[in-house]
Amino acid sequence: MEDSRLQEQIEYYRARASEYEATALPKHADGAKGAMAREWENARRVVHALPNYAAILELACGTGVWTRLLAQHTEHLTALDAAPEMLELNRANVGDPRVNYECVNLFEWEPTQQYELVFMAFWLSHVPDARLGAFLSRVRRALKPNGQVFILDEPRGTKNVIPTIDNTQARTLDDGRTFNIVKEYYDPEELCERMTQIGFTFVEISRGDYFFWLRGGRKDK
């Protein structure tokens, strides 16, 4: 996967920031879309029910859909994203002094601190398979001993699949501009195996028709 595709992905989210929440969140109450919205709400309840942590790191925080919830579970939340427009909206939407924002390209990121919880929602599927191992190793290094990672995303076989060619999706914005971005629908079980090899332990995976989430611990080798 060339760096230019990863750069285009950042440009896409920078341009999409203002329309992100209107287009990304499932909000229909019935039919197939209703089932998706119910799974989404279920994931929100799971995040809402997380315990409190001394410090949380949120990767690819976007406009703050999950930042709002996470901020209720810690006094120190660090939220990273590569799109300044996303960070600006997040700050305006969440408005919480417990959150520190940093503009960071996660393909160049090296953790300089460790956290009790590292959280990412709808980010891992934008990490190309060839970079997955290195990325997850960095996530593991960002965890304190006995810390946990929480990953929420769309699994392989999701009912909401958007056509992909060579793990690339063409996405069009309201203004008609089209961007090609990475989309990898990872299989949660396979992910689990790969993460175990890197040094994670797994406590929980939940897979629905549209979304999956997993919580894994850091194994101390």
Ligand SMILES: C[S@@+](CC[C@H](N)C(=O)[O-])C[C@H]1O[C@@H](n2cnc3c(N)ncnc32)[C@H](O)[C@@H]1O
């Ligand atoms: C699908 S959105 C998810 C946002 C948020 N986590 C949510 O669930 O609403 C993907 C996010 O990844 C960010 N992003 C894209 N490329 C990135 C990169 N290389 N490094 C850091 N963030 C990136 C985008 O700006 C966007 O906010």
